[in-house]
Amino acid sequence: MKATSSIAMVDLQNQTKKIRDEINAAIHEVIDSTQFIGGEKVNQFCETLGDYLGVNHVIPCNSGTDALQIAMMALGIGPGDEVITPDFTYFATAEVIGILGATPVFVDVDKDYFTILPEDIERAITPNTKAIVPVHLFGQAANMEAINEIADAHNIYIIEDCAQSIGCTVTEGEFIGKATGNIGDIGCFSFFPSKNLGAFGDGGAITTNNSKLAKVCRQIANHGQGKRYYHDRLGVNSRLDAIQAAILQVKLTYLDNYVNQRQRAALKYDEVLAPFEWITSPKRLPYCNHSFHQYVIRMQYDLRKKVIAMLNSHNVAHNVYYPLPLQKQDAMASYPKRSCPNTAKICQEVLALPMHTELTDDQIEYIASIFEKITL
Ligand SMILES: *Cc1c(COP(=O)(O)O)cnc(C)c1O
Numbered sequence: 001m002k003a004t005s006s007i008a009m010v011d012l013q014n015q016t017k018k019i020r021d022e023i024n025a026a027i028h029e030v031i032d033s034t035q036f037i038g039g040e041k042v043n044q045f046c047e048t049l050g051d052y053l054g055v056n057h058v059i060p061c062n063s064g065t066d067a068l069q070i071a072m073m074a075l076g077i078g079p080g081d082e083v084i085t086p087d088f089t090y091f092a093t094a095e096v097i098g099i100l101g102a103t104p105v106f107v108d109v110d111k112d113y114f115t116i117l118p119e120d121i122e123r124a125i126t127p128n129t130k131a132i133v134p135v136h137l138f139g140q141a142a143n144m145e146a147i148n149e150i151a152d153a154h155n156i157y158i159i160e161d162c163a164q165s166i167g168c169t170v171t172e173g174e175f176i177g178k179a180t181g182n183i184g185d186i187g188c189f190s191f192f193p194s195k196n197l198g199a200f201g202d203g204g205a206i207t208t209n210n211s212k213l214a215k216v217c218r219q220i221a222n223h224g225q226g227k228r229y230y231h232d233r234l235g236v237n238s239r240l241d242a243i244q245a246a247i248l249q250v251k252l253t254y255l256d257n258y259v260n261q262r263q264r265a266a267l268k269y270d271e272v273l274a275p276f277e278w279i280t281s282p283k284r285l286p287y288c289n290h291s292f293h294q295y296v297i298r299m300q301y302d303l304r305k306k307v308i309a310m311l312n313s314h315n316v317a318h319n320v321y322y323p324l325p326l327q328k329q330d331a332m333a334s335y336p337k338r339s340c341p342n343t344a345k346i347c348q349e350v351l352a353l354p355m356h357t358e359l360t361d362d363q364i365e366y367i368a369s370i371f372e373k374i375t376l
Pocket of ligand 1: 065161163
């Protein structure tokens with residue numbers, strides 16, 4: 001089998017081609033309106049996203065990172081507070097905790113599902129714990145039932161990091177039918193171009209069902225303004241541009257279809273990778289659907305090196321999300337360390353393969369044919 005050209009991690013070119021006219025029209029409406037910041041397009045998108053997620057309040061902002069920071073500011077997180085974060089996630093999750101002067105407390109994740117371990121959250125709680133940030137990593141929900149129970153028992157907040165999980169919904173138990181981002185106190189979304197719902201630039205949103213929190217988040221995202229030029233608190237300048245909102249409004253109508261395409265690609269990967277005993281393909285949690293932001297396989301470290309070299313020589317993109325536990329990052333050197341053996345292990349073993357809405361069966365079969373060339 002031959003691939004005609006290289007295979008990328010994401011293929012936004014071909015995705016965009018299919019909706020180009022709609023996108024162009026939406027962008028031009030904004031240009032003609034000259035309402036570039038805030039206004040109807042942004043409000044419309046927030047309303048549609050709220051309906052999609054089933055959540056009462058959607059506050060637009062500039063990025064997923066800003067969403068996390070604004071959420072934490074709204075909850076009053078600062079010096080002296082501890083915030084529990086997975087040791088295995090994108091840097092931004094823990095970065096904002098440190099930026100606000102609070103202390104990130106690193107908790108281990110499940111080695112098969114990559115989501116935060118409730119039993120390790122229990123061990124990490126102290127009288128200073130103010131919040132837990134479960135990350136719905138790669139597109140599967142953290143165990144929100146268990147996390148909610150812990151949060152209730154200790155009177156701490158839950159901030160869901162949904163940057164990778166839009167399209168993931170709980171399918172059984174206490175939160176059946178609920179989208180990620182509609183379970184904790186606050187949900188934080190990213191519309192970075194390569195995310196499941198991607199803008200043509202940066203973008204983010206905060207979700208909550210608590211109207212007081214919604215109001216505070218809205219103020220913080222806009223320089224702490226209550227009334228225009230009257231500032232109730234210190235805030236930030238974090239906006240979703242109207243052009244991005246207009247693009248997102250169009251793409252949101254395709255989101256379920258995009259998620260289906262990712263799931264289809266994942267099933268095909270499962271099928272073609274099944275014969276390779278040395279590869280662990282991503283395990284599905286029983287209580288949610290997997291929105292497959294990433295398709296992440298695992299293998300022994302030495303084999304991963306061989307696979308990476310082989311994929312490189314065949315122009316097939318791949319990535320290691322994430323190569324280093326957060327607590328081992330230089331920027332986190334001053335924070336207390338905790339033992340997170342699963343994280344240490346999976347950082348050596350994970351490998352993300354191309355995953356996007358345009359991936360064809362042929363491409364996936366071609367990738368599998370490259371794996372056949374690996375000598376164990
Ligand atoms: C992408 C991402 C973020 C940050 O989102 P930006 O929009 O890039 O700021 C935060 N957390 C996780 C888990 C992410 O994947």
